[in-house]
Amino acid sequence: MKIAVCIKRTPDSETRFRIGASGSAIDEGGVKFDMDDFASYAVEVALQLKEKTGPGEVVAIALGPDNVQETLRKAMSMGVDRGIQLKADAVPFDGLAIAKALAAELEAGAFDLIFFGKHAFDTGSGVVGTATAELLDLPCVTAASKLEIANGKGTARRELEGAAEMVEFSLPAVVTIDEGIARPRYPSLKGIMAAKKKPLEAKPAQLGTPRVAVKGMALPPDRPPGRIIGEGSAAVSELVKLLQTEAKVL
Amino acid sequence: MANFLVFAETRGAELRKVAGEAVSVARRLADATGGGEVHALVAGPSGVGQKAETLGRFGADVVLVVEHVALTTFAREAIAETVAQRANSASYRAIVLGFSAQGRDLGPRLAAKLDAPLVSDVTDVEITGDSLTVKHPAYANKVIVTLTVSGAPAIVSVRPSAFTATESPRAARLEPLAPAVDPTAGRVKVVQVIEGARGRPDLADAPVIVAGGRGLKAPENFKLVEDLADAFGNAAVGATRAVTDEGWRPHADQIGQTGRQVSPQLYVAVGISGAIQHLAGMRSSKTIVAINKDREAPIFKVADYGIVGDVLEVVPALTQAVREAKKGH
Numbered sequence: 001m002k003i004a005v006c007i008k009r010t011p012d013s014e015t016r017f018r019i020g021a022s023g024s025a026i027d028e029g030g031v032k033f034d035m036d037d038f039a040s041y042a043v044e045v046a047l048q049l050k051e052k053t054g055p056g057e058v059v060a061i062a063l064g065p066d067n068v069q070e071t072l073r074k075a076m077s078m079g080v081d082r083g084i085q086l087k088a089d090a091v092p093f094d095g096l097a098i099a100k101a102l103a104a105e106l107e108a109g110a111f112d113l114i115f116f117g118k119h120a121f122d123t124g125s126g127v128v129g130t131a132t133a134e135l136l137d138l139p140c141v142t143a144a145s146k147l148e149i150a151n152g153k154g155t156a157r158r159e160l161e162g163a164a165e166m167v168e169f170s171l172p173a174v175v176t177i178d179e180g181i182a183r184p185r186y187p188s189l190k191g192i193m194a195a196k197k198k199p200l201e202a203k204p205a206q207l208g209t210p211r212v213a214v215k216g217m218a219l220p221p222d223r224p225p226g227r228i229i230g231e232g233s234a235a236v237s238e239l240v241k242l243l244q245t246e247a248k249v250l
Numbered sequence: 251m252a253n254f255l256v257f258a259e260t261r262g263a264e265l266r267k268v269a270g271e272a273v274s275v276a277r278r279l280a281d282a283t284g285g286g287e288v289h290a291l292v293a294g295p296s297g298v299g300q301k302a303e304t305l306g307r308f309g310a311d312v313v314l315v316v317e318h319v320a321l322t323t324f325a326r327e328a329i330a331e332t333v334a335q336r337a338n339s340a341s342y343r344a345i346v347l348g349f350s351a352q353g354r355d356l357g358p359r360l361a362a363k364l365d366a367p368l369v370s371d372v373t374d375v376e377i378t379g380d381s382l383t384v385k386h387p388a389y390a391n392k393v394i395v396t397l398t399v400s401g402a403p404a405i406v407s408v409r410p411s412a413f414t415a416t417e418s419p420r421a422a423r424l425e426p427l428a429p430a431v432d433p434t435a436g437r438v439k440v441v442q443v444i445e446g447a448r449g450r451p452d453l454a455d456a457p458v459i460v461a462g463g464r465g466l467k468a469p470e471n472f473k474l475v476e477d478l479a480d481a482f483g484n485a486a487v488g489a490t491r492a493v494t495d496e497g498w499r500p501h502a503d504q505i506g507q508t509g510r511q512v513s514p515q516l517y518v519a520v521g522i523s524g525a526i527q528h529l530a531g532m533r534s535s536k537t538i539v540a541i542n543k544d545r546e547a548p549i550f551k552v553a554d555y556g557i558v559g560d561v562l563e564v565v566p567a568l569t570q571a572v573r574e575a576k577k578g579h
Contacts, residue, residue, distance in 0.1 A: 015392075037508055096362065125369075125371065128358075130354075130355060134330075155441075165324065165444070212369055215398045218393070236567045
């Protein structure tokens with residue numbers, strides 16, 4: 001099976017963000033970056049699938065400046081066979097512009113499956129995977145929380161609000177990966193050494209024209225400081241009173 | 251003066267709450283352009299057209315009714331094609347839909363089909379002249395991004411519960427619309443819908459959420475969380491990532507950066523320490539209550555009302571007190 005995984009480099013999710021001097025980007029000073037969580041689930045799913053179905057190839061693709069090579073190397077250290085960097089000075093906020101570049105790269109790849117994270121931590125928009133599928137005219141399952149592939153066919157579970165749906169789909173297909181599907185493996189020392197010798201190709205990204213632009217960024221307003229009203233069940237009656245009279249939610 | 255198209259989401263033959271919110275957003279935008287029309291497209295099984303009245307109440311001038319037995323479940327490919335064809339056949343300034351399980355799937359499909367700009371998970375939207383500006387919480391709600399969108403139609407998917415469905419009643423004209431492609435012929439087919447816990451609202455819709463963390467010590471103690479939710483009567487139940495990773499609760503219940511992001515009127519955190527990853531999913535809740543043994547737990551920094559104590563002792567007492575308070579109404 002030939003599988004592609006599109007991955008993104010995003011800031012560490014535990015970061016306390018500051019807004020940069022431009023007012024329209026985060027201050028990246030001191031911020032650690034790594035493979036996005038959802039992308040790492042997608043890599044894990046791809047690797048497990050290859051391990052299960054026998055000979056095949058897993059290719060990781062990342063769009064961005066040269067620092068994404070580090071993210072591609074990480075994917076390769078987990079077991080991905082090779083990496084492709086779609087070179088761009090910056091990663092636009094506009095998901096469709098990115099999807100166009102990925103679709104142009106994936107079109108001739110003859111992949112049986114193309115995986116994405118369901119969204120990336122930074123933009124949280126969840127556009128790229130599903131839009132890429134449409135551009136390639138491939139069937140797409142958005143946000144799969146379970147996945148089985150057998151006999152050229154896929155079955156996936158998708159969480160809905162208060163329910164879930166099971167879907168069947170034909171291959172080739174695009175699947176974007178939700179949390180809970182697989183725990184990403186840690187790269188082994190052997191994997192890290194092997195990754196250094198795996199092929200990493202860099203080529204210009206054919207980005208679409210961005211039509212969604214960042215005008216500004218701001219931190220959300222602070223919550224008022226927390227208040228401890230008491231200890232143990234003795235504080236319960238005070239809490240109920242506050243919920244009724246002050247917060248008016250009971 | 252510009253017209254707006256809304257995808258009014260259904261589950262089975264019922265409108266989802268976000269459908270009314272999306273219509274309200276479109277109504278406000280249409281009025282801001284000098285009074286254009288709002289067209290709401292509703293797709294579902296036979297009889298779904300009866301929901302037109304509700305959509306009219308929130309400001310839809312026209313309800314486009316797509317009825318087909320195969321639309322009882324989310325026939326994503328047929329719906330995307332039908333909405334796209336409609337958008338191509340008329341001139342819309344924007345298409346508004348919910349950033350829900352359906353909308354997360356449909357929005358990017360429409361963007362690609364129509365080659366139109368898409369903004370997701372929008373919590374505020376303004377239109378002045380040719381410029382459409384939105385606010386979108388990014389970095390797991392830690393940064394609010396203002397985005398400008400150029401080109402029409404702009405596709406705007408709105409965060410559920412971020413907007414209020416407000417009445418702007420009119421008698422909506424009904425127009426039947428045939429599905430653009432056969433809804434039974436999709437390459438992605440729904441084979442089963444698994445209903446969740448009965449009688450509880452979803453995390454996205456619930457005014458009250460009671461969530462449990464590892465401080466509950468054992469999966470069977472989650473019953474205390476369920477009981478408290480039952481006492482409130484209209485509450486959903488959530489969990490931290492630690493708890494879903496342990497398998498105490500399904501992953502779908504996880505509130506946090508990688509799970510659901512919620513902003514109910516009241517959030518009760520039971521035995522939750524308040525890791526950044528969890529706070530990212532609930533810190534925009536209106537009122538936060540925390541019950542935790544550890545006085546130094548970060549959850550108390552965001553809690554409007556904190557009680558330091560053993561959840562196994564405090565929660566049953568609170569459940570009892572809430573029951574009594576509800577009875578007193």
